[in-house]
Amino acid sequence: MVxxxxxxxxxxxxxxxxxxxxxxxxxxxxxxxxxxxxxxDSVTFNAAGLAMGLGNGLxxxxxxxxxxxxxxxxxxxxxxxxxxxxxxxxxxxILGANFGSGYVLGNMYxxxxxxxxxxxxxxxxxxxxxxVGIQSAQVPEPSILALLSLGLLGTGAAxxxxxx
Numbered sequence: 001m002v003x004x005x006x007x008x009x010x011x012x013x014x015x016x017x018x019x020x021x022x023x024x025x026x027x028x029x030x031x032x033x034x035x036x037x038x039x040x041d042s043v044t045f046n047a048a049g050l051a052m053g054l055g056n057g058l059x060x061x062x063x064x065x066x067x068x069x070x071x072x073x074x075x076x077x078x079x080x081x082x083x084x085x086x087x088x089x090x091x092x093x094i095l096g097a098n099f100g101s102g103y104v105l106g107n108m109y110x111x112x113x114x115x116x117x118x119x120x121x122x123x124x125x126x127x128x129x130x131x132v133g134i135q136s137a138q139v140p141e142p143s144i145l146a147l148l149s150l151g152l153l154g155t156g157a158a159x160x161x162x163x164x
Contacts, residue, residue, distance in 0.1 A: 002026070006100025012131045018072045018106045026104045027097050028078030034108075040068040043093045043109065049084030052134050054094065057126045061088070064123045070110035081106075096134075105131050 002024055005011050013021050015034065021027045042061035045054050055062070062068075062085075074092055077083055084105075085094040095106035 005102035005104060008101040010102055010132070010134065011104045012128070013104070013106050015070055015072050015108055015110045018108050021104055021106050022074075026099045027095050027106045028081040029074040029092075029095060029106070030076045030078075032073040032075035034070070034072035036069060037071050037087070037089075038069055040064065041071070041109075042088045043068055043085045044088070045085045045094075046083065048082055048096075049094060052084065052096070054084055054127070054130050054134075056130050058123060058130070062123065062127070064127075067124055068109050072108040074108075103134060105134060107131065 001011070005026060011021065011026065018027075019031060022029050022031055040063045042063040044061040045058075049055060050060070071087060071091070071093070074095075077092060077095060081095050081097040083092045083094075084096045085092075087093045087109075093108050095108070097104050097106075
């Protein structure tokens with residue numbers, strides 16, 4: 001899985017698989033327990049989460065019946081990992097980070113793997129679609145930019161010499 005993400009794949013976790021993403025070094029955060037917090041708690045997408053499209057088609061704050069009542073907690077979030085949404089307590093609810101050429105979204109709450117009303121299930125499906133649709137930001141390496149620049153300069157020089 002680490003190689004898949006490093007090679008350009010995206011990972012979206014649920015609250016228990018969030019632990020794996022942290023322990024595997026995909027997200028820079030320190031685990032600090034978790035468990036039942038409310039029924040339901042709410043999740044608020046911050047500006048970074050909204051800019052990524054996490055809140056598309058969802059109310060903000062977002063709560064999905066009993067689906068937002070179990071959380072993982074972190075005591076710190078490191079450099080390169082961004083908080084994209086918070087719980088009503090202000091604690092992190094969704095983290096995101098580039099890893100290699102891929103991206104990891106750490107959803108720190110339970111999806112709620114049992115039946116809900118269709119309207120609420122639709123909200124969960126929409127959030128999952130939003131999360132799956134996020135692609136990592138591809139930033140060219142400086143050496144690639146340098147080679148491209150040299151190539152363009154060379155092409156321009158060749159054209160100038162050809163005209164003369």
